Amino acid sequence: MTTSTHETEIVADARVPLVRITRTFDAPPAKVFRAHTDPDLLVQWLGPRDTEMQINYFDCRTGGSYRYLHSRCDGMEAAFRGCFHEVRPSELIVQTFTYEGFPDGVALERVVFEDLGDGRTLLTSTSLVDTFEDRDAFLASGMEVGVREGYERLDEVLAG
Amino acid sequence: MAADPLSRAFSALSDPIRRDMVARLAVGDATVNDLAAPYDVTLQAISKHLKVLEDAGVVSRRRDAQRRPVHLEAEVFDLMTAWIERYRRQVEERYRRLDDVLRALPDDVEPIPPRREGVQP
Numbered sequence: 001m002t003t004s005t006h007e008t009e010i011v012a013d014a015r016v017p018l019v020r021i022t023r024t025f026d027a028p029p030a031k032v033f034r035a036h037t038d039p040d041l042l043v044q045w046l047g048p049r050d051t052e053m054q055i056n057y058f059d060c061r062t063g064g065s066y067r068y069l070h071s072r073c074d075g076m077e078a079a080f081r082g083c084f085h086e087v088r089p090s091e092l093i094v095q096t097f098t099y100e101g102f103p104d105g106v107a108l109e110r111v112v113f114e115d116l117g118d119g120r121t122l123l124t125s126t127s128l129v130d131t132f133e134d135r136d137a138f139l140a141s142g143m144e145v146g147v148r149e150g151y152e153r154l155d156e157v158l159a160g
Numbered sequence: 161m162a163a164d165p166l167s168r169a170f171s172a173l174s175d176p177i178r179r180d181m182v183a184r185l186a187v188g189d190a191t192v193n194d195l196a197a198p199y200d201v202t203l204q205a206i207s208k209h210l211k212v213l214e215d216a217g218v219v220s221r222r223r224d225a226q227r228r229p230v231h232l233e234a235e236v237f238d239l240m241t242a243w244i245e246r247y248r249r250q251v252e253e254r255y256r257r258l259d260d261v262l263r264a265l266p267d268d269v270e271p272i273p274p275r276r277e278g279v280q281p
Contacts, residue, residue, distance in 0.1 A: 041265070
């Protein structure tokens with residue numbers, strides 16, 4: 001049993017407003033796919049730390065749709081929804097993604113599950129948005145949370 | 161507008177050769193010839209890549225010096241790196257939670273859960 005941690009890699013494309021994220025998982029594609037399609041599993045990992053994820057509906061099949069809420073303990077809520085355009089078990093999910101606070105904006109997301117053998121999966125997740133500004137705002141959205149969680153982790157280490 | 165400095169800098173760094181050039185400039189200034197040496201491309205192609213990096217404010221070249229060494233503008237570069245790194249860290253946190261979920265799943269799980277009633281709006 002391996003205990004290695006795989007690092008997440010992020011690339012911001014030059015030609016189109018796209019962010020590409022790659023990460024390897026120590027699990028076969030069927031398991032990684034299930035964790036993306038089963039609402040009971042999704043709530044355990046998708047939402048940012050400090051938020052509670054509530055799924056209104058989540059029908060991960062070609063032609064299906066979804067809506068979920070992230071709620072923070074201070075009462076802030078953000079709702080997201082979209083449609084599943086193509087779902088091929090253990091291989092591919094193509095979906096739209098809209099933040100309801102900005103309903104005119106929509107991202108096209110593609111998640112590819114590549115079998116690396118040895119019970120490992122390479123996950124490639126791309127998010128295509130309308131403009132480069134949207135893309136860079138998307139990248140910047142991690143900033144505040146990233147810093148906060150970084151300090152929280154430091155606090156935990158110092159307290160331990 | 162799409163031409164804000166950070167967007168231009170991000171775009172400039174999307175090319176693998178340009179990323180590699182920047183990585184080498186992080187060690188120290190270099191001439192165009194130095195930069196071209198490892199690649200099987202013309203000096204002209206390298207100059208073109210440099211021009212993109214220069215226009216994006218990622219590198220600068222001294223006008224006066226004979227060899228015109230290329231210099232990495234660390235401030236712009238650090239800002240971009242910090243920006244992406246913070247986002248990357250957020251995604252990494254999420255994926256570590258996914259690692260935990262996967263560890264708890266049985267090996268013979270079906271890729272899609274059984275269909276439930278009332279999942280559609």
